[in-house]
Amino acid sequence: MGIIEVSDVHKSYNTTAVLRGVSLNIAEGEFVSLMGSSGSGKTTLLNVIGALDGVDRGALHVCGEDLHQMEDGARSAFRLRRIGFVFQFFNLLPHLTVRENVSLPLLFLGVRESEAHRRAGEVADEVGLGDKLQRPIHQLSGGEMQRVGLARALAHNPALVLADEPTGNLDSRTGTTILELIRSTARQHRTTVLMATHDAKAASFCDRTIHMVDGEIRSEPAH
Ligand SMILES: Nc1ncnc2c1ncn2[C@@H]1O[C@H](COP(=O)(O)OP(=O)(O)O)[C@@H](O)[C@H]1O
Numbered sequence: 001m002g003i004i005e006v007s008d009v010h011k012s013y014n015t016t017a018v019l020r021g022v023s024l025n026i027a028e029g030e031f032v033s034l035m036g037s038s039g040s041g042k043t044t045l046l047n048v049i050g051a052l053d054g055v056d057r058g059a060l061h062v063c064g065e066d067l068h069q070m071e072d073g074a075r076s077a078f079r080l081r082r083i084g085f086v087f088q089f090f091n092l093l094p095h096l097t098v099r100e101n102v103s104l105p106l107l108f109l110g111v112r113e114s115e116a117h118r119r120a121g122e123v124a125d126e127v128g129l130g131d132k133l134q135r136p137i138h139q140l141s142g143g144e145m146q147r148v149g150l151a152r153a154l155a156h157n158p159a160l161v162l163a164d165e166p167t168g169n170l171d172s173r174t175g176t177t178i179l180e181l182i183r184s185t186a187r188q189h190r191t192t193v194l195m196a197t198h199d200a201k202a203a204s205f206c207d208r209t210i211h212m213v214d215g216e217i218r219s220e221p222a223h
């Protein structure tokens with residue numbers, strides 16, 4: 001069974017159809033890119049897979065759970081426990097330290113502060129920030145901020161990491177470092193990663209690529 005099983009999912013905002021019969025299957029441990037131009041529906045699809053948003057119709061199973069049938073409370077609990085998010089603009093709290101930012105998802109899960117801080121140190125080490133735990137985020141470079149973003153996404157050992165244009169705000173060399181880090185940490189933890197990008201070079205770091213055009217999946221890139 002796939003860790004992500006999406007079948008004929010539809011979603012509209014007001015009268016605009018944004019997902020128009022999307023189906024895809026992703027197996028555990030895969031690193032998959034979701035490629036498509038701006039407005040094609042990538043973020044919307046990540047949001048429904050990550051239980052941040054609902055769908056209008058279709059079937060949606062993630063980590064063996066039927067998200068479409070889930071109540072809002074159960075959906076939030078599922079998201080906190082099973083999913084890690086990495087964002088283009090990092091979405092970190094700038095005046096908190098690296099350690100505090102990485103600890104946040106653990107604290108939301110009810111982990112004691114001392115244990116959350118210990119675990120944050122461990123995962124910050126993995127992304128090469130072990131010596132910057134006490135630094136406030138606003139003193140870091142963009143590449144370092146995204147390392148923190150990745151550490152925060154991995155802190156609670158999620159089954160699935162959803163990365164939305166994680167290198168979109170980084171220069172090409174820093175982006176490459178981050179992509180290599182996503183790939184190596186995901187492999188080490190056997191974490192599945194679905195990454196939205198409009199950059200073919202970023203997609204080349206993945207095991208395979210799913211192409212999205214106007215709210216639909218295309219198996220081949222559109223010419
Ligand atoms: N909350 C929203 N309300 C209305 N329209 C939205 C909303 N979110 C996205 N859209 C529209 O859905 C389409 C797909 O957007 P999005 O999923 O963000 O695409 P991508 O991430 O590929 O750029 C766009 O036309 C966008 O304007």
Ligand SMILES: [Mg+2]
Nearest residue numbers: 042043044164
């Ligand atoms: Mg987007």
